[in-house]
Amino acid sequence: MVTIPGPIDPPPRLLMGPGPISAYPSVLRAMSAPLVGQYDPFMTAAMAETQELYRGVWATSNAATLLVDGTSRAGIEAAMVSLIRPGDRVLVPVFGRFGHLLAEIAERAMAEVHTIETDWGQVFPPSVIEEAIVRVKPALLGLVQGDTSTTMNQPLDEIGAICSRHGVLFYSDATASLGGNDFEADAWGLDAATAGLQKCLGGPSGSSPITLSERAVAVIESRKKIEAGIREPGDPASPDFVRSNYFDLGMILDYWGPRRLNHHTEATSMLYAARECARIILLEGRDAVIERHRVAGAAMLAGVEALGLVVFGDVAHKMSNVVAVEIPEGVPGDIARAALLDDFGIEIGTSFGPLHGRVWRIGTMGYNARKDAVLTTLAALETVLARFGVAVPAGGGVDAATGVYAEAP
Numbered sequence: 001m002v003t004i005p006g007p008i009d010p011p012p013r014l015l016m017g018p019g020p021i022s023a024y025p026s027v028l029r030a031m032s033a034p035l036v037g038q039y040d041p042f043m044t045a046a047m048a049e050t051q052e053l054y055r056g057v058w059a060t061s062n063a064a065t066l067l068v069d070g071t072s073r074a075g076i077e078a079a080m081v082s083l084i085r086p087g088d089r090v091l092v093p094v095f096g097r098f099g100h101l102l103a104e105i106a107e108r109a110m111a112e113v114h115t116i117e118t119d120w121g122q123v124f125p126p127s128v129i130e131e132a133i134v135r136v137k138p139a140l141l142g143l144v145q146g147d148t149s150t151t152m153n154q155p156l157d158e159i160g161a162i163c164s165r166h167g168v169l170f171y172s173d174a175t176a177s178l179g180g181n182d183f184e185a186d187a188w189g190l191d192a193a194t195a196g197l198q199k200c201l202g203g204p205s206g207s208s209p210i211t212l213s214e215r216a217v218a219v220i221e222s223r224k225k226i227e228a229g230i231r232e233p234g235d236p237a238s239p240d241f242v243r244s245n246y247f248d249l250g251m252i253l254d255y256w257g258p259r260r261l262n263h264h265t266e267a268t269s270m271l272y273a274a275r276e277c278a279r280i281i282l283l284e285g286r287d288a289v290i291e292r293h294r295v296a297g298a299a300m301l302a303g304v305e306a307l308g309l310v311v312f313g314d315v316a317h318k319m320s321n322v323v324a325v326e327i328p329e330g331v332p333g334d335i336a337r338a339a340l341l342d343d344f345g346i347e348i349g350t351s352f353g354p355l356h357g358r359v360w361r362i363g364t365m366g367y368n369a370r371k372d373a374v375l376t377t378l379a380a381l382e383t384v385l386a387r388f389g390v391a392v393p394a395g396g397g398v399d400a401a402t403g404v405y406a407e408a409p
């Protein structure tokens with residue numbers, strides 16, 4: 001006998017971790033809109049609108065601005081397998097967990113991968129990246145912008161010029177940072193950048209916005225193509241073929257482009273979600289949304305410091321949208337997090353690798369980059385810390401955060 005569970009009915013949650021976050025209500029509404037056919041003029045128009053909206057989000061005029069269906073790593077994988085030929089040298093500066101992910105995916109794309117590392121909680125000075133480029137002579141640089149595992153925001157503004165001087169393709173994973181921190185695809189000389197919806201863009205995971213420069217598109221177009229499932233003559237095992245069908249950006253571009261050649265079936269409800277995320281950002285104003293994240297992040301930072309918590313990493317290079325704090329002596333990290341969830345419906349994040357069990361990560365992203373979400377989280381955190389015997393100033397976190405909001409322009 002199979003017991004049929006009831007219809008899905010999630011508990012109310014305030015998601016204040018490093019992602020996923022609570023989606024904007026209008027994104028959830030957009031996802032429940034009726035489906036249309038893959039080539040319905042409404043659908044192709046919605047795809048074109050989504051491309052134009054994301055040009056605004058990425059600050060680019062790249063024609064090749066689109067979505068890869070799947071979570072953020074679908075975008076990472078599509079960029080890597082399509083831009084890298086087996087045997088190409090790839091350089092990945094690693095400053096957290098997601099740098100290791102880029103290196104691993106590049107290895108699976110059969111690149112010769114070189115990494116440089118810095119301590120968790122730090123970023124790379126551009127000169128260190130340039131020295132490594134001169135030494136390794138990579139075809140592609142893969143660099144995370146914001147790594148949620150450490151909360152650091154790697155400055156990218158000088159990296160494009162360095163890459164272009166040395167003839168290197170410049171790819172960045174901006175999943176954690178896009179929409180909540182500056183990102184200028186054209187002005188910073190990016191050749192490829194990818195993201196996901198479940199961080200500052202304020203949607204669910206499952207769609208990966210990507211933008212590609214003309215130089216990147218030329219590399220992709222130079223690979224062998226298989227049109228609409230019909231194999232051209234040639235050995236599919238040759239390095240000219242992209243090592244994946246689903247993530248072959250040449251085929252995906254032909255689907256999104258004027259020829260509309262069938263590849264996959266675009267995930268309609270996720271397209272509606274991605275379109276709504278970008279629409280919200282451009283309607284509020286891209287700079288205004290980044291500023292809203294800056295203020296929410298500054299308020300959360302001031303709040304946790306006022307509660308006596310020690311902030312992890314180089315605060316000058318922290319992303320606006322997430323802060324890591326050391327778990328105070330004697331507080332059982334996971335039990336305290338469970339108390340926040342059970343008693344207040346608030347989720348904050350644990351950590352990976354060297355930081356596991358040492359820090360909590362608290363996010364203020366997308367819909368939740370909001371004063372009431374910040375203050376509610378700080379009030380609940382104070383209560384839970386006090387319950388575990390930490391001496392916290394009554395109302396101290398909320399007061400400090402309120403002070404930041406009072407001074408915000």
Ligand SMILES: *Cc1c(COP(=O)(O)O)cnc(C)c1O
Nearest residue numbers: 071072073098146148175176196
């Ligand atoms: C959160 C995050 C991801 C997430 O990838 P998913 O496939 O969407 O889970 C990827 N890269 C970075 C830098 C992130 O912060």
